[in-house]
Amino acid sequence: MKRCTEAYSSTMAETSSPLSNKTRVSIVGSGLIGRSWAMLFASAGFEVCMFDVDKSQLEQAKTAVLGQLKDLESQGLLRGALSVQQQYDSIVTTSSLADCVKGAVHVQECVPETVDMKRKVFTQLDSLADDQVILCSSSSAIVPSKFTEHLKHRTKCLVAHPINPPFYCRLVELVPAPWTDLEAVQTTRDLMTSIGQAPITLKKEITGFIQPRIQHAILAECCRLVQDEVISVADVETAVIEGLAPRYAFMGPFETCHLNANGLKDYFDRFGQTIYDVQKSFNVPHPMQGAKAEEAEREVTQWVPLEALPQRRQWRDRRLAALAKLKNELDNSSK
Ligand SMILES: NC(=O)c1ccc[n+]([C@@H]2O[C@H](COP(=O)([O-])OP(=O)(O)OC[C@H]3O[C@@H](n4cnc5c(N)ncnc54)[C@H](O)[C@@H]3O)[C@@H](O)[C@H]2O)c1
Structure with a gap:
């Protein structure tokens, strides 16, 4: 493929x-x-x-x-x-x-x-x-x-x-x-x-399709970390932007693991149990509602006030455009 x-x-x-x-x-x-x-x-x-x-x-x-x-x-x-x-x-x-x-x-x-x-x-x-x-x-x-x-x-x-x-x-x-x-x-x-x-x-139908399911899984863990008062909203954002996102803009989770060891199997042999132990600690998610949701919004509006949403969307789209351009250039130069 x-x-x-x-x-x-x-x-x-x-x-x-x-x-x-x-x-x-x-x-x-x-x-x-x-x-x-x-x-x-x-x-x-x-x-x-x-x-x-x-x-x-x-x-x-x-x-x-x-x-x-x-x-x-x-x-x-x-x-x-x-x-x-x-x-x-x-x-x-x-x-x-x-x-x-x-x-x-x-x-x-x-x-x-x-x-x-x-x-x-x-x-x-x-x-x-x-x-x-x-x-x-x-x-x-x-x-x-x-x-x-x-x-x-x-x-x-x-x-x-x-x-x-x-x-x-x-x-x-x-x-x-x-x-x-x-x-x-x-x-x-x-x-x-x-x-x-x-x-x-998709080989068969599934609720939420694929990209939304992955997005919701990440969001579930981010909400849980904030609900359990492990970390602030702003620091979750930094963890995703500076930790997960740079590699994920051009390779997926499997290739990321493949390159982080001597292949994918070696990665799972070495780190599989640790990953599984962490995954077992994920609790059943609960909806982000009420006081916790209000508290999270208070934090996020410190850097994006509600009245600034239209400008921030333009800012997002300019960055998406710049990223798309860079990826086009990299794809074409590595032909
Ligand atoms: N907006 C998104 O971010 C997004 C992303 C991916 C998929 N989608 C999906 O795309 C579909 C359209 O979403 P949208 O955001 O463009 O909606 P929209 O409300 O912007 O546009 C819907 C259009 O359909 C027209 N319409 C209503 N009844 C109609 C009919 N019987 N025949 C022909 N046209 C009719 C409306 O007049 C309107 O112009 C939805 O299924 C949505 O879930 C949306």
């Missing part, structure tokens, strides 16, 4: 496809995530058609996309070989779901996160789909079996869960239902790689 850095390097050539022979992709729902998907597909030379039940959302989406494409260009992060204008022109909008889906090879649903909404939209898509098109949901947490079982085209349905913001966080989690055709999963995986994302494939 290719590591994601290799997949990305090969993608840079693939995204140079000319405007001719364009393949159509449909985006259903033009909110925060629908817009991001539209930009990702347009950057790789796809013809993108966006549908929304709310016309004003479509107009706002086009304006936002143009602004974001210009921002990416100014930061040297515009993907692919097409100009801002060419990418922007590749994205059209429609108020007809049938027109949106017609002739598409891939549909990416991006409507609000409720089972009822996903069921409703997938039922509509099922009635419009031909036998080839793959129907993906952007769902963050709802497994596909909850809304695709009754469909005629259910073998073509899966979840393709992006991480926000997808331009800087390239992971896409592919979650098949028990009845999803493996070829549909592989085709989606190849498609995601071809647009510069880093797909992973």
